[in-house]
Amino acid sequence: MRDDLHATATRRLRRVSQRYTSGRRVLVEVLAAAEHPLTIPEIVELDASLATSSVYRNLAALEQAGIATKIVTSQEHARYELSEDFGHHHHHLVCIDCGRVSDFTLPAGVEQELDAALRRAARKEGYVHDTHRLDLTGTCPECQ
Amino acid sequence: MRDDLHATATRRLRRVSQRYTSGRRVLVEVLAAAEHPLTIPEIVELDASLATSSVYRNLAALEQAGIATKIVTSQEHARYELSEDFGHHHHHLVCIDCGRVSDFTLPAGVEQELDAALRRAARKEGYVHDTHRLDLTGTCPECQ
DNA sequence: TTTTGTTCTGGAAATCATTCTCAGAATGGA
DNA sequence: TCCATTCTGAGAATGATTTCCAGAACAAAA
Structure with a gap:
């Protein structure tokens, strides 16, 4: 490994x-x-x-x-x-306060549907699709 | 307006x-x-x-x-x-080459499902959810 | 292994987006 | 009008990141 x-x-x-x-x-x-x-x-x-x-x-x-x-x-x-x-494919949770970044994943079904929709959107705008980035912002447990 | x-x-x-x-x-x-x-x-x-x-x-x-x-x-x-x-609620398409940013939207159904999944994910990690940000990266028509 | 041409290294200097400073200007309320 | 507050713009300061450069490490070939 x-x-x-x-x-x-x-x-x-x-x-x-x-x-x-x-x-x-x-x-x-x-x-x-x-x-x-x-x-x-x-x-x-x-x-x-x-x-x-x-x-x-x-x-x-x-x-x-x-x-x-x-x-x-x-x-x-x-x-x-x-x-x-x-x-593994994952996204980020960013704390507005301290800047800490945690990873999280979405259920596979949601992820697939999202990916298909993104692909369609990129094509529609004439872009050659590369990757996507999904961040959630919020306040982490320690900063609350 | x-x-x-x-x-x-x-x-x-x-x-x-x-x-x-x-x-x-x-x-x-x-x-x-x-x-x-x-x-x-x-x-x-x-x-x-x-x-x-x-x-x-x-x-x-x-x-x-x-x-x-x-x-x-x-x-x-x-x-x-x-x-x-x-x-309106929208996301961004970022060109890797020139940095240009375009807006795009997702079908309402996808957006709702995504939002629900994100809310769940934030809660699971103990974060107080604020907003999310979804960017697509790729190459814009002019830079291809 | 020696030679040779390439890529790396680290410390310090340079870059450059962004933030701060400060003295004067604009503003809003009493 | 007067006072207290918030704004403004030009330049200085900040600070993350990049670049420089002289020497070190490396790879391939002889």
């Missing part, structure tokens, strides 16, 4: 002529271990061996390779998580 | 002890005339009488009063549009 993750990461980076260095491997492991999307300061704090500028650079590389996903909210820092195809 | 818009804006600003000044009125008119969410540079270019720092301050005020909504993407600039209750 973990090996598979690294093997896939290597392959995807190679596809864009990039190397799977130790720094990038650490990033992937930190993201894999996290149970919710992390900001860069959080990541650097979790592993002090990482240099901030390299983390920015490497997360961009991982994102470009399709290994990580960037989540932008109104909060000051962006957040990162492993791409969905390393886990 | 337009009068109603301004009357509502006045009321909502007053509710948070703020005034509906001419600069804010211009902003509301620019947003009402736009057929897609605008960035601040775009707004300033549309009406040269607006000072950039005031536009930032006033859009924040309009957002706080529930008159405008801020849309954050990975693009460099945030975008603003009038709140949904001045128009």
Whole structure:
């Protein structure tokens, strides 16, 4: 499982002529271990061996390779998580107060219907559909 | 219609002890005339009488009063549009390439089912549900 | 293994969207 | 009119992110 993750990461980076260095491997492991999307300061704090500028650079590389996903909210820092195809399709619950992001999923039926409707909508506007993003905003248990 | 818009804006600003000044009125008119969410540079270019720092301050005020909504993407600039209750419930199609944002809607049935499912999901995670945001990303006709 | 050309690294400097500051202007009520 | 409050705009400050650059790590070939 973990090996598979690294093997896939290597392959995807190679596809864009990039190397799977130790720094990038650490990033992937930190993201894999996290149970919710992390900001860069959080990541650097979790592993002090990482240099901030390299983390920015490497997360961009991982994102470009399709290994990580960037989540932008109104909060000051962006957040990162492993791409969905390393886990499962899910959405985000963003706390308006503290910025914390939790994952949640929708019942398969709802998800399918939604996806079909989105596909239709994109086509109608002439867009080539890529992905969708569904966020819920609210107040998390701790901030209530 | 337009009068109603301004009357509502006045009321909502007053509710948070703020005034509906001419600069804010211009902003509301620019947003009402736009057929897609605008960035601040775009707004300033549309009406040269607006000072950039005031536009930032006033859009924040309009957002706080529930008159405008801020849309954050990975693009460099945030975008603003009038709140949904001045128009209709809709979602956004974001072009990965140029950052352009278009509006689209889902069939009412899908929307209802989705909303119910989201409400359930929020409750399950212990969040107090506020709103949701659904974005489609893809490539717009012009960038293909 | 040495060579060679490429990609990485980290610290510091640069960028740039956004926010803040402040002195004067506009506003609304008494 | 006077007072207290809120606004305004220009520029300075902030701060997340990006870029630079000189040296390190790497991969492939000889």
